[in-house]
Amino acid sequence: MVARRKVAVVGVALSDCGRVDDATPYALHAQAARRALADAGLDRSLVDGFASAGLGTLAPVEVAEYLGLRPTWVDSTSVGGSTWEVMAAHAADAITAGHARVVLLAYGSTARADVRAGRRTGTLSFGTRGPLQFEVPYGHTLIAKYAMAARRHMIEYGTTIEQLAEVAVQARANAALNPEAMFRTPVTVDEVLAGPMIADPFTKLHCCVRSDGGAAVLLAAEEYVRDCRTSPVWVLGSGEHVSHAAMSEWADFTVSPAAVSGRLAFERAGVRPDEMDFAEIYDAFTYMTLVTLEDLGFCGKGEGGAFVEKGRLRVGGGGLPVNTDGGGLSAQHPGMRGLFLLVEAVRQLRGEGGERQVRRGADGALPRLGVASGTGGWFCSSGTVVLGV
């Protein structure tokens, strides 16, 4: 059998994140991209592939031009926050096929600054035409959609609001160890429950932060790895899945599309969920972490509530460290967070986690395997990538 051309993540970076009032989204894309190239130590002339959800009407052309790139492979797949796991998978396939040698994924958003400056509303309007005409009269906000899904899980499996709050508490505990996180002050379950109600059962701290920020990831064919200053993190397997757009088309609100993308990713990587040393999971809302842990196979369906208890998601908590940077709930969430999951997973596998570094067992060894699972829209799409060193 001919060996497949292997693909590694060789560069990762975040742009300035959190509160960034004086930069455009273009500038944040560019800052993250330059930092990722510098991280890898690769010459920009080697980048022949570019992928981004982009800006403007010709995504990703505007951002490619802004960066001075003239790629021969592009991807602008836009499936929500999971876009970046799906793009990384597509990029890895393109590299394996020989259609690209080095692919840059770049993202930047000023979601927080835009709301502050009145450039957009806090609640997004997605339009009133086509299938949306059957939704707009009812005020199903993004948060309400997630809240309805969480409620169904509570109904079917007895998951409690305290268990969901545990997810927020532990994300904040991990964020406390991350100097780049936006919110680092520890919170308690009682504080989560006592917050202002947004869409019941979700109070404010069940919902992600709204930050500014960007990220970039550089993937390269194996023959370029030796030219990099970083140690490679290999793309071992990936999976993607699209479910629904209208909530009424979703068959079971207690099963996320990660159930499909995760199974595909683990099968293709030839590893099992219980071999993972940590997981980076898209967490715009607490319920996403809980249900995605079930759907990736870290516990059985309906067991997510018990799984997240007792601090098991914390770095050093004795269980499965999840969202080691603090996640969207506490670290950063500029709108399409999936690329941040890949950045954090790579940093952990390189041993660059600092205070929040995941260790294997008592001897303090670095992690060898991790998974990043992005969810887009309102459980509309999912991309899962298994990474290893």
Place this chain on the structure above:
Amino acid sequence: MAGRFDLPEPDAFTRTYWDAAAEGRLLIRRCRACGRAHHYPREFCPHCWSEDVAWEPASGRATLYTWSVVHRNDLPPFAERTPYVAAVVDLAEGPRMMTEVVGAAESPAGEPPAGELSAGAELEVAFREGIPVFRIVRSAIGG
């Protein structure tokens, strides 16, 4: 239209649905090839892709699948409407539908009208300014 985010924008095909709703009738689509009903309405059957699909009056009966009492929505006119009950219901004919449950209970401002909302609660269609919504069927047993 500017300034309101709750108004559906009908098209040539869906006009039938909204015209019926304005008269107090809820329509679904049923496929003559595979027999299955669907909602939201499409020109063809999303299950088997047959084009032999017709409008059909729904019974208006449904059960509550899940819901959320929404307290924050800064898009007009929802801000004036909060708290309201966003809901997903299962129509008796099979399809699932996004909607709102109205009149669930008299509730003080800011308090969810939680008492009567439960999974599987029986609902019946109602109409608010030509928009199909649902209300809880108060138990008629023995009455």
